[in-house]
Amino acid sequence: MDRKIRFLLWVSIVVYCVKNLPADLRANPRLNLKEAASIDNASQQSERIAALEAENAKLRALVGPASVATTPTSAPSGGNAIGSDPSEVCDLLPAPFPSAASLWSSHLERIHEASRHESDPEYKHHDFVALLLHYMTGTRLERSIDTIPMDFGHVGRVLEVGYRRWSYFRGRPGADASKDPDAPRPLHVLVMGGSVAAGVVCHLNPSYQGGTGKRRACAWPRRLESFVNGVLGAPVIRVHDSSLGGTNSESGETLWRYGIFPPDRPHPDILINGYSTNDVHVNTIRKAQGRNQTLEASLWDNVQRFIRSVLTGCDPPLLIYFDDYLGNEQNSILDTMAGSQTQHLLSAYYGTMAVSYAGAVRDLTYSSTEEEWFSPHSWYEGTERTWSRQIHPGSGPHTAMAWTIAYGLLNLLTTYCGVTPPERRGRRGERLGTAGGGTSRAEVGGRNGTTAAWGHGYRATHGLPELRGVGRGGGEGGGAPRVVPGGPLPLPDSLPPVLDADLTLDAVSAKWVDEAAAAAAAAKEEEEEQQEQRPDPSGGRGGSSSSCASRNPCVLSFLAGSERGLDQPSQLDARLAPYLTMNEGWTSESDHGKLGLVPAAPEGGGSAPSGGGARFALEVKELEQPVRVITVMALQSYGPRWEGSRVAVRAEASSSSTSSPFSSSHGYRHLLPEAVVLSGEHGRSTSELYNHEIVLGGGGAPAGADLRVEVELVGGTTFKIMGMALCSR
Numbered sequence: 001m002d003r004k005i006r007f008l009l010w011v012s013i014v015v016y017c018v019k020n021l022p023a024d025l026r027a028n029p030r031l032n033l034k035e036a037a038s039i040d041n042a043s044q045q046s047e048r049i050a051a052l053e054a055e056n057a058k059l060r061a062l063v064g065p066a067s068v069a070t071t072p073t074s075a076p077s078g079g080n081a082i083g084s085d086p087s088e089v090c091d092l093l094p095a096p097f098p099s100a101a102s103l104w105s106s107h108l109e110r111i112h113e114a115s116r117h118e119s120d121p122e123y124k125h126h127d128f129v130a131l132l133l134h135y136m137t138g139t140r141l142e143r144s145i146d147t148i149p150m151d152f153g154h155v156g157r158v159l160e161v162g163y164r165r166w167s168y169f170r171g172r173p174g175a176d177a178s179k180d181p182d183a184p185r186p187l188h189v190l191v192m193g194g195s196v197a198a199g200v201v202c203h204l205n206p207s208y209q210g211g212t213g214k215r216r217a218c219a220w221p222r223r224l225e226s227f228v229n230g231v232l233g234a235p236v237i238r239v240h241d242s243s244l245g246g247t248n249s250e251s252g253e254t255l256w257r258y259g260i261f262p263p264d265r266p267h268p269d270i271l272i273n274g275y276s277t278n279d280v281h282v283n284t285i286r287k288a289q290g291r292n293q294t295l296e297a298s299l300w301d302n303v304q305r306f307i308r309s310v311l312t313g314c315d316p317p318l319l320i321y322f323d324d325y326l327g328n329e330q331n332s333i334l335d336t337m338a339g340s341q342t343q344h345l346l347s348a349y350y351g352t353m354a355v356s357y358a359g360a361v362r363d364l365t366y367s368s369t370e371e372e373w374f375s376p377h378s379w380y381e382g383t384e385r386t387w388s389r390q391i392h393p394g395s396g397p398h399t400a401m402a403w404t405i406a407y408g409l410l411n412l413l414t415t416y417c418g419v420t421p422p423e424r425r426g427r428r429g430e431r432l433g434t435a436g437g438g439t440s441r442a443e444v445g446g447r448n449g450t451t452a453a454w455g456h457g458y459r460a461t462h463g464l465p466e467l468r469g470v471g472r473g474g475g476e477g478g479g480a481p482r483v484v485p486g487g488p489l490p491l492p493d494s495l496p497p498v499l500d501a502d503l504t505l506d507a508v509s510a511k512w513v514d515e516a517a518a519a520a521a522a523a524k525e526e527e528e529e530q531q532e533q534r535p536d537p538s539g540g541r542g543g544s545s546s547s548c549a550s551r552n553p554c555v556l557s558f559l560a561g562s563e564r565g566l567d568q569p570s571q572l573d574a575r576l577a578p579y580l581t582m583n584e585g586w587t588s589e590s591d592h593g594k595l596g597l598v599p600a601a602p603e604g605g606g607s608a609p610s611g612g613g614a615r616f617a618l619e620v621k622e623l624e625q626p627v628r629v630i631t632v633m634a635l636q637s638y639g640p641r642w643e644g645s646r647v648a649v650r651a652e653a654s655s656s657s658t659s660s661p662f663s664s665s666h667g668y669r670h671l672l673p674e675a676v677v678l679s680g681e682h683g684r685s686t687s688e689l690y691n692h693e694i695v696l697g698g699g700g701a702p703a704g705a706d707l708r709v710e711v712e713l714v715g716g717t718t719f720k721i722m723g724m725a726l727c728s729r
Contacts, residue, residue, distance in 0.1 A: 089163040090417035097418040100411040101138030107231075108133060114230030115399060117223070119213045128207035129399060132373060135364065136400055141407040144360035146344050148415060149318065150351030155416045158269050158318050162187040162236050169234035177235045186238040188266045190317070191221040192252045193274025194281070196324055196392060197243035204377050204394035212395040216241060216564075220324075221274075223402035228409070240265055244562050245593070246689065248278040250302040253309045254691050258631065258725040259552040260559045262566075271310060271317040272405065276358075277325045277391050279303065280339045285329075286684050295335075299342045304499065307350050311495055312519075320408065321347050323356040324401055326365055326375045327391030333366070349499050355408040357401050374400060456487055492516035555620050555707075559633055559723030560588075560595035567595060576618065581708070585614030589720075594635060594687065596722040599713050615712035618724070626728045627707055628700035629693055633723035636680055637687040645680030646715030649694060652708050653701035668708060671696040675712075680719040689722060700728075 090097070104111070112133055116123050123129075149155060164184040169175060177183055191197055199219030203212045212218045225239035242261060252275055255261070278284065279299055288298035303321075310319050321343045330336050340356060347354035365375040372378075374397050376390040460466040494516035497503055503511070558575055561567050566575060569588035572595060587600040599614040620627075630651060636642075652668040676694050701707040707726065713719055 088167075089159050089413070093414070093417055097414055099138075100407060100414045101142050103410060103414065104138040104141060104407060110231060111227075111403070114227050115223075115403075116230075117212055117218075117395075118226060119217065125205070125207050125212070125395075128205065128396065132396055132400055133403075135374070136360070136403055138407075140360050141404060142411075144356050144404045145408060145411055146321075146323070146354035146356045146359065147347040147352070148412070149353045152416055152419070154318055155412050158187065159413060159416065161185070161269055165236045166232055166234050169236075185266075187236055187270070188268045189224070189237055189239045189270045189272065190261075190265075190268035191224075191239060191241050191243060191272045191274055192247075192255065193221075193243035193272075193322075194247050194278035195243075195245035196277045197221060197241070197274040198245055199398065200245065201377070201392040202395050202398050205396055206372055206394075216243075218395055218398060219243070220398040220401035220405070221272075223398060224405055227402050228406050231406075240268070242562065243274060246278070247275065248281065248284055248302065249273065249275045249306040250284075251689055251691070253302070253306040254631070254633070254725075255559060255562060256306070256313070257309050258554050258557045258727055260554075260557045260562055260723065260725065262563045265563075267315060268317045270320060272320045272322050273306060274322050274324060275306075276321075276323045276339050276343065277327055280325060280327075280329055280336070281391070282329055282389075286686055287688055290682065290684060296338050296342070299339060300346075300500075303342050303346055307346055307352060308495060308498070311350065311352070319352045320405070321352065321354040322401075322405060323354070323358050324397075325391075326358050326361070326393070326397070328376075328379055328387075328389060329391060346499065350495065353408065353412070355405060357397075357404045360404060361400065372396070494519040553625075553729050554725050554727040555623055555625060555627060556618070557723070557725040557727065561593075561722070569595065572597070579618040579620060580616065581619045582615070582617040582710075584616070585713075586616045586711075591720075592687070594720065594722065596635060596720040598718055598720050613712060613714075615710060617708055617710040618726075619706065619708045620726060621706050623701055623703050623705050623707055626700055626702050627726045628696055629725075629727050629729060630696065630709060631723075631725040631727065632678060632692045632694070632711075632721060633725075634678060634680060634690055634692060635687055635720040635722055636682045636690050637720075638681065638683070638685050641718055642681040642716065644716035645719050646677055646713070647680070647719045647721075648675035648677050648712045648714045650675045650710045650712075651694070651696055651701075654706040668706075669698075671698060671700060673697060677714065678719075680716065 098106075112130055115129050115133070117125065161184075165186055168184050169177065172180075175183075177186070197219060199215035199217070199222075202218035203209075203214055205212060213222070216222060219241070221239050221241040221243065225237055228237050229235050242255070242265075247255075252273065256271075279302060280295065284298065285295050288295050291298070293301075307319065307321075310316055323340050323343055325336065325339055328336070340358060343354050343356070346352075361374040364373075365371060369375075370380060372394060374393075376393045376397075378390050379387060381388045458464070458467065492512045492515070494512070497508060497511045497515055556579060558566065558572075560572050565571060567590075569590055572588040585600050586597050589596065589598045591598075597616070630649070632649060634647075637645075649672075651671040653671055654668060672694070676692075678692050682688070709724075709726065711721065
């Protein structure tokens, strides 16, 4: 038992004894513990011993079974009711609450052991991991915390889920979580990212070549799940990896907005945006140039749109922006920090969390740009040491990235327990740094007509004094209470306005209030619409929130390659089979790692005839909700093969159930005045995914109607459709 643990155990025993002295002894401050013990009776001594064992068990649970020698505690007694109060997790920490840095530094042995990769049973990377851990100190990791959430009530609810799961399995060592129907659900973490998060070249390392797994098995999302569960000694979190090479925050926003995830994927408690490297990728730069935008402007728009899409959705998860970019897409160091600056400013503005691995280790990389422990390998190639582009790191950085995010979660725990009063933990709308430890928007009400004194959520607790009521704002004989004028008003119950060059100080308050009112009206209208419709049988995001599962705005959505069960042509065929009612010349094909629907080549090879009329139709019967927007996610590329590439998209709904003004035929009414033509070529030497949104006329296809969408090749010899979404918005 190390010295610190012995000290903490001794302090906990002393504090407990003092708190549990009989009343007559507590009344005499001169009575010492030895005298108290001498006059206490045997039954009280037995009760104290039992209580101390319980306290000791808490400490053992925190620091691990090898640190404190006590008798085992009995198993928790039942299922989902265990650990329902998030404040209970705070009771596990010593008082006063330690910092994340001190907890990290006190448990390096456990951290090192939990970092062993599942494919390295002999721990051949033992020394390499130990050296990485030597550098990743608590103080260095503290530098990775860029911003913290404003809504710490949300943090409390996340901790509640994790603590309930941990409590259950800590009392059932060796239990199989997958076969226990009574087990509380895990804490669901969704990672959305590009090729770095997907683990490209992760297997490379300066240590033993092996024992890292390949790609996703090696990448930081898988390591994060293994590491956190290893440290906690229970299967508390489950990380769902939706990373896909070539995607960025722009395409990630589309995936989120349209719910393009596996049907059985649960709605996440925590969402990690891991697109930082691809947000500054050369393809993103070229795409911005094609729009006459700078990289900085493109970054700002894409990241802000992603944040707003997540935070305005149903039951928004705890959003964490993760900055992993230490590549050399740019050579100017200031240019490489454009993404970090955007992440910091927007996360601070919207009150979300941002964690920067790059910020924690930049000094190590800049002091030696040939190091490969913490940055991408092979910036210098060959005997002549030629500078080359490389953004993908090996297993060392992936190990350290998992630690960085885990440390961010630990920081949330210690901050939550340290600043949130016990009676307010886990309440919705608690914002760090406001009066009384956090003010609930629901508590203080709206702003309409309530600009008089509203109390600011002030409570005379935890050392804050009672207000004397002395000041301007009220008369002696009644009327409005005396207040200190000029204070802030209740926060509008919506996101702040879009942050752009047009937002000004003299207009921001009124704009925020107006947008909050409009958002409330829209939410009410949507809720009424949802109540009139049947639940979505496709499951949407599914899982932990059934209400959110039924609010997936799309009756059909897919993006080939976005999930492991949809990365082969046969899997794409199977996904579309229930809806494909006509196919004349299209096939599923994976080319250069990009899966999609393409016009089939004729037998014997070659290309499809130019504008040869290859077409297919998808039909959704008896819509569970309206469809007003069709989005086609198509590849745009370059070269002779793509010259003149064009498709025409048509949509129609059953005539008896739509009010579309457009012409009808064979029992259907058109939802577009004419076919929408999409291009598959562009003038840049890249292959990029574009989202084409088609707004349907006549209010679209209503719930209960049959919807039919037809796509026809009308120009060139090829086109690639990688995804589609038929949605209400």
